Amino acid sequence: xxxxxxxKKLSLLHLKQIINLRVVCSxxxxxxxxxxxxxxxxxxxxxxxxxxxxxxxxxTETISEAKSIGSYSKGCLSGAEYLPNHSLHYEAxxxxxxRFWGHPNLINYIKNISxxxxxxxxxxxxxxxLSMPRGGPMPYGHKSHQTGLDVDIYFxxxxxxxxxRYELETFKTRSVLSxxxxxxxxxxxxxxxxxxxxxxxxxxxVTRVFVNPLIKKxxxxxxxxxxxxxxxxxxxxxxxxxxHFHVRLRCPTDSELCINQAEVNNSSGCGSELDYWMQKDKLxxxxxxxxxxxxxxxxLPKSCKKIAME
Ligand SMILES: [Zn+2]
Numbered sequence: 001x002x003x004x005x006x007x008k009k010l011s012l013l014h015l016k017q018i019i020n021l022r023v024v025c026s027x028x029x030x031x032x033x034x035x036x037x038x039x040x041x042x043x044x045x046x047x048x049x050x051x052x053x054x055x056x057x058x059x060t061e062t063i064s065e066a067k068s069i070g071s072y073s074k075g076c077l078s079g080a081e082y083l084p085n086h087s088l089h090y091e092a093x094x095x096x097x098x099r100f101w102g103h104p105n106l107i108n109y110i111k112n113i114s115x116x117x118x119x120x121x122x123x124x125x126x127x128x129x130l131s132m133p134r135g136g137p138m139p140y141g142h143k144s145h146q147t148g149l150d151v152d153i154y155f156x157x158x159x160x161x162x163x164x165r166y167e168l169e170t171f172k173t174r175s176v177l178s179x180x181x182x183x184x185x186x187x188x189x190x191x192x193x194x195x196x197x198x199x200x201x202x203x204x205x206v207t208r209v210f211v212n213p214l215i216k217k218x219x220x221x222x223x224x225x226x227x228x229x230x231x232x233x234x235x236x237x238x239x240x241x242x243x244h245f246h247v248r249l250r251c252p253t254d255s256e257l258c259i260n261q262a263e264v265n266n267s268s269g270c271g272s273e274l275d276y277w278m279q280k281d282k283l284x285x286x287x288x289x290x291x292x293x294x295x296x297x298x299x300l301p302k303s304c305k306k307i308a309m310e
Pocket of ligand 1 (some may be wrong): 144145150151245246247256
């Protein structure tokens with residue numbers, strides 16, 4: 001009898017324990033479920049946010065190996081290096097935009113060519129935008145410049161003195177076109193500009209240099225006069241680009257996820273291709289080309305999402 005009572009007591013205790021365990025398990029399950037829904041929601045919300053708004057808010061680079069990821073107009077950058085605003089050889093405008101980051105190849109390229117221009121011509125360069133700290137699309141200003149391999153360089157020479165911070169923010173750059181915008185302004189243009197573009201294009205890492213079609217035409221004429229056309233294929237006509245030219249480097253060899261543009265074809269580009277670009281409506285950016293193309297984070301390569309969240 002005693003034994004039976006004892007067994008009853010024991011099974012009651014077991015039952016209680018089992019019930020307690022079930023309660024704990026159910027709370028645990030609910031917590032895990034809640035957590036998973038939270039993660040999935042955050043992920044979904046982020047994926048549906050505009051990539052430019054996410055990348056624009058990030059003020060620092062990732063501490064990881066330098067890699068350019070994706071294409072020039074749909075990509076990002078890890079392990080970026082920053083370019084100091086001042087040097088004897090250049091000044092970089094508008095530091096407040098925080099677009100002075102690039103792949104180390106680009107930073108080295110800028111330091112090298114600005115030094116070369118300084119040594120040959122005695123003046124430094126004025127630089128525009130590179131990329132944001134983790135690359136990615138920008139909310140205004142450029143469609144490319146997303147992988148840390150693009151830089152804008154102004155045609156204007158750097159003033160002799162180091163520029164103050166407010167001067168870097170407000171410096172007005174000049175167009176090399178005439179006031180009617182149909183030809184080159186011969187009062188401004190000189191052999192310096194021809195040589196500047198040649199120095200900029202001569203680095204093996206450079207795949208393209210974009211200039212206004214009127215500038216390409218000027219380059220074609222001059223190169224023809226001095227029989228120097230074999231490098232001209234890298235100088236590409238593009239709308240706008242009359243105050244600055246845009247240099248694009250090819251993908252670094254160790255950036256496996258970087259997507260190169262097709263190589264430029266072997267002609268100087270001074271023939272029928274240039275005729276196409278010389279049409280009036282191709283010379284300048286139209287309002288439709290200026291409209292920013294909103295890209296979602298999910299439109300970028302998968303690794304870019306990781307880089308944005310790091
Ligand atoms: Zn550019």
